[in-house]
Amino acid sequence: MANRAPNAVEPYLRSLMRIVLGFTFSSHGLQKLLGFFGGLGGHGGTVHPYTLLWVAGCLETVGGLLILIGLFTSPAAFILSGEMAVAYFLHHFPHGFWPILNGGELAVVYCFVFLYLAAAGPGPLSADRAFRGRS
Numbered sequence: 771m772a773n774r775a776p777n778a779v780e781p782y783l784r785s786l787m788r789i790v791l792g793f794t795f796s797s798h799g800l801q802k803l804l805g806f807f808g809g810l811g812g813h814g815g816t817v818h819p820y821t822l823l824w825v826a827g828c829l830e831t832v833g834g835l836l837i838l839i840g841l842f843t844s845p846a847a848f849i850l851s852g853e854m855a856v857a858y859f860l861h862h863f864p865h866g867f868w869p870i871l872n873g874g875e876l877a878v879v880y881c882f883v884f885l886y887l888a889a890a891g892p893g894p895l896s897a898d899r900a901f902r903g904r905s
Contacts, residue, residue: 826857847888
């Protein structure tokens, strides 16, 4: 395969992907912790403090917002990738191997997109870039 010139749009699309990812992921945490978006069970329910789901909600809210603004992107994305791997193996994998059958496809996708962001960085439209001068 021949070498291609770098795509000038890719870093900006990475930033856009990161922003959308951070918004949707933080929504999961806000749902667990504050009952937003119908809460748990669709009736405004929240998780009990200091449980495993509460810790997940904290990681999703804070980590998702950090991803959204692009601050501490690589370490936050790495931690969230791990959280999604743990969520998959604790909650979904016991119901079968295939993510499409055990309801874990979103956890798998989040896990690997966060892993990509941990390696690739936040892109040019980020607080990391603004504060540290890195993309």
